[in-house]
Amino acid sequence: ADIAPVSYAHSHLPFIVAMRAVDLGAVKRRSDADPLLADAIPDPALRLFILQNLMIDAGTARWRLNLAALQAGMPDLLGWPGTLDSDPFRGPSLFLSGGNSDYMTPLLEPRVREVFPAASFQTISGAGHWLHAEKPVEFHAALVDWLDVHG
Numbered sequence: 291a292d293i294a295p296v297s298y299a300h301s302h303l304p305f306i307v308a309m310r311a312v313d314l315g316a317v318k319r320r321s322d323a324d325p326l327l328a329d330a331i332p333d334p335a336l337r338l339f340i341l342q343n344l345m346i347d348a349g350t351a352r353w354r355l356n357l358a359a360l361q362a363g364m365p366d367l368l369g370w371p372g373t374l375d376s377d378p379f380r381g382p383s384l385f386l387s388g389g390n391s392d393y394m395t396p397l398l399e400p401r402v403r404e405v406f407p408a409a410s411f412q413t414i415s416g417a418g419h420w421l422h423a424e425k426p427v428e429f430h431a432a433l434v435d436w437l438d439v440h441g
Contacts, residue, residue, distance in 0.1 A: 291429070292387045292419050294398040295375075295405045298368045304330055305340060306361045309353060317351035320344050339423050375405060382440040383409050386432055388417035388424070410436065 308330030317323045320341045331337045343354045360367070383406045387394035394402075402409050412432050417425040 292391050292393045292417075292421055294385075294394050294402055295370050296398065296401060297370045298393070301364055301368060303361065303364050305336075306357050306364070309340065309343075309355075310357050310361070314351040314353075317344070317346070318349055319346060323351070335424075339420055342423075378405050378407055380407055384433070384436045384440070385409050385411050386421060386429065387411070387413050388419055388421040389413050389415040390417060391419040391421070393419050410440075412436070 308327050311330075312323050312326045317326075323341060323344055324337055327337050327340065331340065345352050345354050385394060385402055385406075399409075399411060402411075414421045414425050414428045414432060417428070422429045
């Protein structure tokens with residue numbers, strides 16, 4: 291979903307650093323954490339998406355994600371191992387992309403076909419990179435339609 295077999299230069303590290311900086315002892319509900327992330331993550335929709343990973347059990351807040359592991363592994367998460375290029379996956383595959391995202395653009399389709407020769411491409415209009423969260427109904431429908439044919 292909205293990713294290509296390439297190495298990306300950008301990073302989500304600032305989001306992870308901001309999440310790790312939240313004083314969880316001061317958070318009793320998600321809305322308490324929202325302003326604590328606002329400077330580092332100015333987009334309110336992105337903050338709400340990120341805050342879905344904040345769990346509050348019996349008044350104690352914790353992140354659902356292993357933020358330390360994500361921070362340490364960010365270079366690997368953004369990379370594409372060249373060893374995978376030597377043996378393309380020839381089975382059917384679906385590449386869904388968000389119409390407002392720059393992660394998977396039509397310019398990358400030839401690169402995808404090098405590694406996934408039988409790839410199908412579909413764009414979800416109005417969605418960014420997190421298309422499954424921004425357009426869940428459309429994401430689900432596209433996936434189910436494709437699986438009905440190829441699954």
